[in-house]
Amino acid sequence: MATVLPPPTKRARREAQQPNETNVIPEDLPFVQVAFRAADTGQVLAGGMHLVPGSSTVKQLELLLNGLLGSTDDPIPYTFSLVGGSSPVAINSDIYSDILRPKHRSTEDVLTLEYVPQAIFRVKSVSRCTATMSGHGGTILSMAFSPKNGTRLVTGSGDGTARMWDTDMGTPVAIMRGHEKWVLCVAWSPDATVLATGSMDCSVRLWDIKSGNQIGSAMKGHSKWVTSLAFEPLHLLGDRKGMRLASTSKDGTLRIWDVATRANNQTLSGHTACVTSARWGGMGVIYSCSQDKTIKVWDARGSVITLLKTLNAHAHWVNFVALSTDFVIKTGGFDPFVKGEVVSDDADALRRSSRARFLKASTQNGMTIERVVTASDDQTMYLWNPFPKGVVEESSMNVKPVARMVGHQKPINHVAFSADGRLLASCSFDNSVKLWDGQSGAFLTTLRGHVAAVYMCSWSADSRLLATGSKDCTVKVWDVRNGKLYMDLPGHKDEVYAIEWSSDGKVVASGGRDKTVKIWKH
Numbered sequence: 001m002a003t004v005l006p007p008p009t010k011r012a013r014r015e016a017q018q019p020n021e022t023n024v025i026p027e028d029l030p031f032v033q034v035a036f037r038a039a040d041t042g043q044v045l046a047g048g049m050h051l052v053p054g055s056s057t058v059k060q061l062e063l064l065l066n067g068l069l070g071s072t073d074d075p076i077p078y079t080f081s082l083v084g085g086s087s088p089v090a091i092n093s094d095i096y097s098d099i100l101r102p103k104h105r106s107t108e109d110v111l112t113l114e115y116v117p118q119a120i121f122r123v124k125s126v127s128r129c130t131a132t133m134s135g136h137g138g139t140i141l142s143m144a145f146s147p148k149n150g151t152r153l154v155t156g157s158g159d160g161t162a163r164m165w166d167t168d169m170g171t172p173v174a175i176m177r178g179h180e181k182w183v184l185c186v187a188w189s190p191d192a193t194v195l196a197t198g199s200m201d202c203s204v205r206l207w208d209i210k211s212g213n214q215i216g217s218a219m220k221g222h223s224k225w226v227t228s229l230a231f232e233p234l235h236l237l238g239d240r241k242g243m244r245l246a247s248t249s250k251d252g253t254l255r256i257w258d259v260a261t262r263a264n265n266q267t268l269s270g271h272t273a274c275v276t277s278a279r280w281g282g283m284g285v286i287y288s289c290s291q292d293k294t295i296k297v298w299d300a301r302g303s304v305i306t307l308l309k310t311l312n313a314h315a316h317w318v319n320f321v322a323l324s325t326d327f328v329i330k331t332g333g334f335d336p337f338v339k340g341e342v343v344s345d346d347a348d349a350l351r352r353s354s355r356a357r358f359l360k361a362s363t364q365n366g367m368t369i370e371r372v373v374t375a376s377d378d379q380t381m382y383l384w385n386p387f388p389k390g391v392v393e394e395s396s397m398n399v400k401p402v403a404r405m406v407g408h409q410k411p412i413n414h415v416a417f418s419a420d421g422r423l424l425a426s427c428s429f430d431n432s433v434k435l436w437d438g439q440s441g442a443f444l445t446t447l448r449g450h451v452a453a454v455y456m457c458s459w460s461a462d463s464r465l466l467a468t469g470s471k472d473c474t475v476k477v478w479d480v481r482n483g484k485l486y487m488d489l490p491g492h493k494d495e496v497y498a499i500e501w502s503s504d505g506k507v508v509a510s511g512g513r514d515k516t517v518k519i520w521k522h
Contacts, residue, residue: 025055031052031054032054033050034095035111039115045069050064054096058079062076079118082104082105083114121505124505125477125487127522129489129519134515138159139512140156140513140516141156141158144187145188145501145509147192147332147503149503149506150502150503154186155498157182160181163175176207178214182200185226185229186229188330191243191332193208195209198228198229200225202225202249204219204226204257227276229247233354234354243259244259253268253269254267276289276291279322281323284301285392288321293315295374299394316378320415325362325421327420328360329358330503331357331503332353371421380405380406381426386399413428413455419463423444424436427457433466446483447485449488450474452470452471457469458501461504473495475489475490475492475496475508476489492510492514492516493516494512498511508521
């Protein structure tokens, strides 16, 4: 009996009737006029306008730009985006496909192309598990690498302890006991001398990195559990001796602590529900998000912190806030990719290096720009640029979002800017990871491969790879340039709650419900 194929579905018939879009570049495409502009200074390259073929690819534009800058012997990779409109348009393949065909500009217009140097170094994808470190008696809930490099890792667990690990040897260095309940969050100070842990026992504790011992007594004040911790950026200290630490809590408050004296300097009350996350920005501003559906912006430049504005847009709990400068703030004065130069542990040298790195990462068109993204249970994200003039002033503050990012079908767990601040990744309960443009908020692609909720993601230092941890017990590494799965790393026996890529790009650590920490390397 012959096999009878079923008739095509309604969708298949409809798609068959649609004309096939072929990305064929016309042969008679004329030359176009382009002007290259530096993203950091805003200066147009000497020589003004240049005639280039309308079919020029990114590689060809790189060759031309390196020739104009005199760096043909040691060429530098660049990313290009068209500016001058309502929002920048990234050039991913060639001028025709990304600009002319979508009719962003015509061949008669002058195209102003903003160029940004990419990371010259390349982070190699992790491909194997080099160590499985046991010891925790409960679920691993949080982890953080040292700002210096990937040799020291701290994990917080449901057994009430934090542990420091040597990732080279795969052995524990110190066990930090003191909390009575789950350790929900851990944070390194940007000078890599102090570690802070926040717990379900409502306390914050400080630990000495070298000895692993607790510094003084517990810092108590919150009436409910601590949800996140944020150290003051190193370059903002100036001549002050004491660094400050912000902690957020389920009790709806932020508390500001003096790290040297462990005193509670100030309590910031204004939220009416649990404060889920906070970030201390490099411009001297604290951003806090809450289950009261708001984001509050606090001016922390002086000794007394005051509320600047409240940002309202979300329709449900706001779960997470991230900054475009997170990477340089977290690593402080340590730049793991500067060859031949090792920043000393001298406090003044670290502060100078930290300030130089922050200004280099945040300067656009001669102004300091720090973008903010918030993720919510309403399945949306908002991109904000609160200080478009580059100055922290309440009068010039922009309280309207730059973009509303929709596409996820379930609540969003986590969102993170890439190290260079040009890309965004979001993780959701809908089993997907989505990539967005970090400047305009435009949707780029969806990374599909996980078969259960994705809890967390972490970028490589060169912004080319992304690691994700999921409920499906796997760690996956993605190539963000083509949106494809680069490496699938099974091994965990249960859900992966925490994942972190070291600042030097050499190590990925993951942990979760199976109570083990896995170290992944190339």
